[in-house]
Amino acid sequence: MKRLFTAFAIASLLFSSIPLRAAEGDIVDIASGNPDFSILVAALQQAELVSALQGEGPFTVFAPTDAAFTSLLNELGITAEALLANGTLSNVLLYHVVSGKVMSTDLSDGMSAPTLNGEEIYIDLTGGVKVNASKVVLADLEATNGVIHVVDKVLVPSDFILDPEPTATAEPAPAEEPAAAQEPAAKDIVEIALGDQNFSMLVSLLQKAGLVETLQGEGPFTVFAPTNAAFDKLLAALGITPEELMAQPDLAKVLLYHVVLGKVMSTDLSDGLVAATAGGESIAVDLKDGVKINQSNVTIVDIEASNGVIHVIDTVLVPAGFTLQTAPAEEARPAIPYTGVTAALPLGALFAATLAGYAAYRSRRRA
Incomplete structure (x- = not known):
């Protein structure tokens, strides 16, 4: 049991900088292939501890990114080299790993779990997902030997002691970058989408449908947002171009199907x-194997905006009433109904804002 916990602690550290898609491989493979780790x-x-995290497992790792480590180094006033030389390094790493494959849907508020260093970590679900005081920013990144949940702060066990020798010789890390990284983003849903090239198609569609202003409203909104890769799959399945998708009379319906x-x-x-x-249609949630919305996998959860939250999905949601038009005519978009807590916000709106940027994205891919 201790060996499994140890592996998890290290895995946690390794996995903090996970991309939109989890790479194939074990926990160490994924960490080694990502410069943010x-x-x-x-x-x-x-x-x-490399060999431990390459074992059969399964392991669950709460993994801090380099930014999380930089914040810790600044707080302690030491360098990365000084941290690596610390005699309690293993205890810190083991504090991030739990034995078994624990998906986000297995967590419950107030839950505690023992870690490899002998201490427990605590789950808080009252405002997103937190492990102790660290926020889970990316969940359910599956590896061949477990799962990784990315956290924004390094978990420090109660028995951690800063070695005096490394501290005396260490140069303090600059405070500006960590301080900025810890500040909560005050961007709305559209601003977040505009700032991420993976959502360029979505942004173009949002602009086409005239829904940008809607998604910049007070909200709050919940958006299940497809990436450019998800739109590529849809275009290939329909056998159409991005321009033809933008010209579809039912475009707004498709976009609105992604918003609650x-x-x-x-x-x-x-x-x-x-x-x-x-x-006007409904979506269904399936938690039997990860998190799915209809048949689309949720790859990133809980990206908080000033007016709601975004969950990233790998497949565009297509409403049952959608009909592909070969020569679609321009049509005014329907207003977004507000019927209470179950009403939806046009994720399609978010999609609408991206076509323009998406054309450039596809051109760069062809080049």
């Missing part, structure tokens, strides 16, 4: 839950 990987090597009114965090979802969307 450089400190975590170095710590794992220093503590000689109200701020619904991942911890508010339950298996079999059905929610009304802005398009």
Whole structure:
């Protein structure tokens, strides 16, 4: 049991900088292939825990990114080298790992779990998902030997002691970047989408449908947002171009099918839950194997905006009434109905804002 916990602690550190899609491989493979986990990987090597996290497992790792480590280094006033030389490094790493494969849907508010260093971590679901005081920013990144949940702060066990020798020789890390990284983003849903090239198609569609202003409203809104790759799959399945998708008379219906009114965090979802969307149809939640909305996998959860929350999905949701038009005519978009907590906000709106940027994205891919 202790060996499993140790592996998890290190895995946690390794996995903090996970991309939109989880790479194939074990926990160490994923961490080693991501530059945002450089400190975590170095710590794992220093503590000689690599082989443990390459074991059969399964392991659950709460993994801090390099930014999380930088924040800790600044707080302690030491360098990364000084942290690696600390005699209690192994205890810190082991504090991030739990034995078994624990998906986000297995967590419950107030739940505690023992870690490899002997202490327990605590789950708080009252405002998103927190492990102790660290927020889970990306959940359910599956590896061949477990699962990784990315956290924004390094978990520090109660028995951690800063070695005086490394501290005396260490140069303090600059405070500006960590301080900025810890500040909560005050961006609305559209601003977040505009700032991420993976949502360029979505933004173009949002602009086309004239829904940008809607998604910049007070809300709150919950958006199940497809990436560019998800739109590529849809275009290939329909055999059409991005321009032809933008010209579809039912474009607004497709976009509105991705939005629900109200701020619904991942911890508010339950298996079999059905929610009304802005398009008038319903979406269904399936938690039997990860998190699914209809047949689309949720790859990133709980991206909080000033006016709601975004959950990233890998497949565009298509309402049952959608009909592909070969020569679609321009049509005015329907107003977004507000019928209460179950009403939906046009995720389609978010999609609408992206076509322009998406054309450039596809051109760069062809180049």
